[in-house]
Amino acid sequence: MLLNIKNLTVAIEGKEIIKNLNFQVNKGEVHAIMGPNGTGKSTLAAAITGREGYEITGGEIWFKDKNIVDMDADERANLGIFLSFQYPVEIPGVSMTNFMRTAINAQREYRNLPPMSAAEFLKQMEEKKKLVDIHSKLTNRSVNEGFSGGEKKKNEIFQMALLDPTLAILDETDSGLDIDALRTVANGVNALRSDENAFVIITHYQRLLEYIVPDFVHVMYDGKIVKSGNKNLALELEEKGYEWLKEHTLA
Amino acid sequence: MSISGVIKMGSQVDAIRLRITIFAALFKHDLNKFIMDENTNNNILEEVTKGEYKFGFFSDIETDYAPKGLTEDTIRFISAKKEEPEWMLEFRLKAFRHWLTLEEPEWAHLHHPPIDFQEIIYYASPRKKPQLESLDEVDPELLETFEKLGISLDEQKRLSGVAVDAVIDSVSVKTTFQDTLSKHGIIFCSFSEAVKNHPDLVKKYMGTVVPYTDNYYAALNSAVFSDGSFCFIPKGVRSPLELSTYFRINAANTGQFERTLIVAEEGGYVSYMEGCTAPMRDENQLHAAIVEIIAMDDAEVKYSTVQNWYPGNKEGKGGVYNFVTKRGLCKGNRSKISWTQVETGSSITWKYPSCVLLGDHSIGEFYSVAVTNNFQQADTGSKMIHLGKNTRSTIISKGISAGKSNNSYRGLVKIMPGALNARNFSQCDSLLLGDKCGAHTFPYIDTRNQSSIVEHEATTSKISEDQLFYCNQRGIDTEKAIGLIVNGYAKEVLNKLPMEFAVEAQKLLSITLEGSVG
Numbered sequence: 001m002l003l004n005i006k007n008l009t010v011a012i013e014g015k016e017i018i019k020n021l022n023f024q025v026n027k028g029e030v031h032a033i034m035g036p037n038g039t040g041k042s043t044l045a046a047a048i049t050g051r052e053g054y055e056i057t058g059g060e061i062w063f064k065d066k067n068i069v070d071m072d073a074d075e076r077a078n079l080g081i082f083l084s085f086q087y088p089v090e091i092p093g094v095s096m097t098n099f100m101r102t103a104i105n106a107q108r109e110y111r112n113l114p115p116m117s118a119a120e121f122l123k124q125m126e127e128k129k130k131l132v133d134i135h136s137k138l139t140n141r142s143v144n145e146g147f148s149g150g151e152k153k154k155n156e157i158f159q160m161a162l163l164d165p166t167l168a169i170l171d172e173t174d175s176g177l178d179i180d181a182l183r184t185v186a187n188g189v190n191a192l193r194s195d196e197n198a199f200v201i202i203t204h205y206q207r208l209l210e211y212i213v214p215d216f217v218h219v220m221y222d223g224k225i226v227k228s229g230n231k232n233l234a235l236e237l238e239e240k241g242y243e244w245l246k247e248h249t250l251a
Numbered sequence: 252m253s254i255s256g257v258i259k260m261g262s263q264v265d266a267i268r269l270r271i272t273i274f275a276a277l278f279k280h281d282l283n284k285f286i287m288d289e290n291t292n293n294n295i296l297e298e299v300t301k302g303e304y305k306f307g308f309f310s311d312i313e314t315d316y317a318p319k320g321l322t323e324d325t326i327r328f329i330s331a332k333k334e335e336p337e338w339m340l341e342f343r344l345k346a347f348r349h350w351l352t353l354e355e356p357e358w359a360h361l362h363h364p365p366i367d368f369q370e371i372i373y374y375a376s377p378r379k380k381p382q383l384e385s386l387d388e389v390d391p392e393l394l395e396t397f398e399k400l401g402i403s404l405d406e407q408k409r410l411s412g413v414a415v416d417a418v419i420d421s422v423s424v425k426t427t428f429q430d431t432l433s434k435h436g437i438i439f440c441s442f443s444e445a446v447k448n449h450p451d452l453v454k455k456y457m458g459t460v461v462p463y464t465d466n467y468y469a470a471l472n473s474a475v476f477s478d479g480s481f482c483f484i485p486k487g488v489r490s491p492l493e494l495s496t497y498f499r500i501n502a503a504n505t506g507q508f509e510r511t512l513i514v515a516e517e518g519g520y521v522s523y524m525e526g527c528t529a530p531m532r533d534e535n536q537l538h539a540a541i542v543e544i545i546a547m548d549d550a551e552v553k554y555s556t557v558q559n560w561y562p563g564n565k566e567g568k569g570g571v572y573n574f575v576t577k578r579g580l581c582k583g584n585r586s587k588i589s590w591t592q593v594e595t596g597s598s599i600t601w602k603y604p605s606c607v608l609l610g611d612h613s614i615g616e617f618y619s620v621a622v623t624n625n626f627q628q629a630d631t632g633s634k635m636i637h638l639g640k641n642t643r644s645t646i647i648s649k650g651i652s653a654g655k656s657n658n659s660y661r662g663l664v665k666i667m668p669g670a671l672n673a674r675n676f677s678q679c680d681s682l683l684l685g686d687k688c689g690a691h692t693f694p695y696i697d698t699r700n701q702s703s704i705v706e707h708e709a710t711t712s713k714i715s716e717d718q719l720f721y722c723n724q725r726g727i728d729t730e731k732a733i734g735l736i737v738n739g740y741a742k743e744v745l746n747k748l749p750m751e752f753a754v755e756a757q758k759l760l761s762i763t764l765e766g767s768v769g
Contacts, residue, residue, distance in 0.1 A: 090718075093740055103726050
């Protein structure tokens with residue numbers, strides 16, 4: 001099992017957001033997590049990736065047979081966990097090229113690999129740019145600075161392609177994307193899918209799941225996964241709305 | 252006249268131990284260049300993060316000292332030691348007598364215990380004064396010191412295009428590349444040599460940009476200056492080499508008072524680089540330098556500094572007091588003087604490299620990165636005095652404060668009535684690391700005609716938690732992330748450093764910012 005979350009409880013400033021959550025992901029799987037605003041979907045992503053300020057008050061997160069609860073965020077990333085940010089961050093003055101090379105070599109160093117050669121790095125950049133249809137002028141710019149909403153999201157997938165993670169969490173990658181960009185992003189993700197990695201897709205809408213077909217759909221409500229099913233659950237949810245879910249869970 | 256202001260605030264940074272490494276060459280867009288440098292950079296990072304101030308060693312070179320304290324006798328001693336002509340002694344004495352009438356300035360945003368000027372040794376020189384043919388004849392201790400600094404003359408000789416006039420304590424030890432320079436008629440030597448060999452030039456220009464009456468520290472320097480560099484670029488000559496001097500304070504409780512004079516005649520061009528490190532000491536060391544630059548018609552002088560003197564320990568003990576007067580005079584039409592500085596060291600920095608734009612169409616530039624950590628204090632900036640018509644000036648200042656340090660930008664843009672159509676653009680950015688440090692901006696603008704345009708922009712920001720997490724999430728640890736972010740922030744200025752400086756700058760620029768942040 002790639003990711004195994006057991007009885008996880010997460011609090012922000014003392015307030016419990018995730019309550020006794022259980023969640024498993026195997027290699028080769030794509031999981032979608034849906035649910036209304038404020039139910040803890042992004043908090044779950046933050047807890048898995050080790051963001052500070054998200055206090056794990058109970059439970060365990062196992063990744064590649066390691067309990068990663070006490071690991072720093074950079075170590076978790078180096079183990080192969082990637083987060084596509086809902087709101088990608090701007091870093092003025094740091095070019096995408098410089099940023100990605102620093103990141104790749106940090107990860108290689110963690111795995112006891114020598115730094116990637118300049119030629120190989122450039123080759124990789126060119127390859128992955130095509131994957132998400134990203135312009136060279138963007139990779140020469142500072143990280144996310146002056147990128148449009150769609151470009152920022154594409155840039156996240158571009159980074160994901162370069163870093164080749166074992167587990168990728170896409171936190172509302174579809175929000176703010178027009179239909180063309182959505183397709184591009186989905187195609188990128190589909191191209192990266194393999195038996196050796198897994199995806200967790202956090203989304204409000206079924207729309208993205210038309211392009212990235214999940215193996216499992218989970219519904220989160222009030223800090224817990226209240227319902228799991230196959231891709232049809234997403235359709236059902238879309239049709240009946242989250243109100244249906246509330247009744248369903250209260251019943 | 253229009254003034255625009257922009258204030259941006261970032262979010263809170265977390266409690267972390269910070270170490271920052273600045274790498275000049277990282278910011279060159281050229282990918283290969285940056286990739287090449289990266290290995291070096293990683294080594295540097297390792298080096299600087301390993302321990303305390305790396306250059307805090309003490310090398311045991313036999314030294315001649317002046318008696319402690321400052322009297323006319325001290326000045327006569329220095330002058331005699333240096334076998335100076337009578338006119339030089341007279342200049343020193345005049346300055347000293349003027350200094351006695353002055354009081355230490357207190358307007359800067361700096362706090363330090365009173366300096367006892369009678370407790371300072373005003374002259375120290377390596378006893379084995381070398382008149383050497385090759386490096387083999389140099390005191391091995393001295394060579395070792397250079398090796399530790401990573402700037403051995405050996406290495407320097409190999410570095411193409413860099414002539415080095417190395418100053419240890421107060422006397423120039425070895426000057427290289429003289430032959431190449433002299434072929435072009437360029438004079439590049441220690442100030443003492445210039446006094447001996449080119450007295451007419453020294454007499455003509457010394458004190459014309461920074462007179463001994465200018466300020467307290469300028470008067471002090473004029474009275475007791477030990478040595479420094481002299482550079483003369485004759486008419487129409489573009490220096491084929493970047494000129495470089497390394498200053499180093501090396502004897503306990505010894506003030507160091509360099510004096511540099513650079514003159515570029517009509518159409519001349521020179522790029523001059525100054526870099527500094529100092530050994531760790533408990534006593535505060537006083538340093539009061541003067542740099543004067545004169546550019547005639549169509550001449551251009553680029554002056555770059557990397558200052559990495561001992562900043563004091565984490566408790567704020569020790570460190571260099573750095574009170575410097577640097578000023579350039581754009582005397583000729585279409586002349587240009589630009590200052591680029593990276594200030595990382597010293598416990599106290601008081602420094603305002605300035606340009607007096609006298610010639611019509613002359614240009615003054617000031618690019619600065621000033622980093623303070625722990626208990627360091629910096630009050631630095633620039634003055635642009637516009638006198639000529641159509642004169643232009645640019646000020647880009649990037650302050651970075653961490654620990655419990657205070658970092659102030661102080662700048663004056665003065666446009667005189669005759670400076671028609673003068674233009675200035677100033678940008679002062681402050682970056683705060685943690686919540687116990689301070690960033691201050693004191694811009695003074697004084698325009699006396701209607702045709703001029705002065706713009707001032709200022710921003711204050713913090714490294715945000717979001718930025719750090721974003722880097723962390725890509726596998727970059729916090730230390731490297733801060734280096735990356737700070738480097739990005741300072742890129743605009745670091746890009747101005749001459750490429751030839753890069754290798755040395757990388758070493759000298761590396762600084763450990765380790766403090767109680769947040």
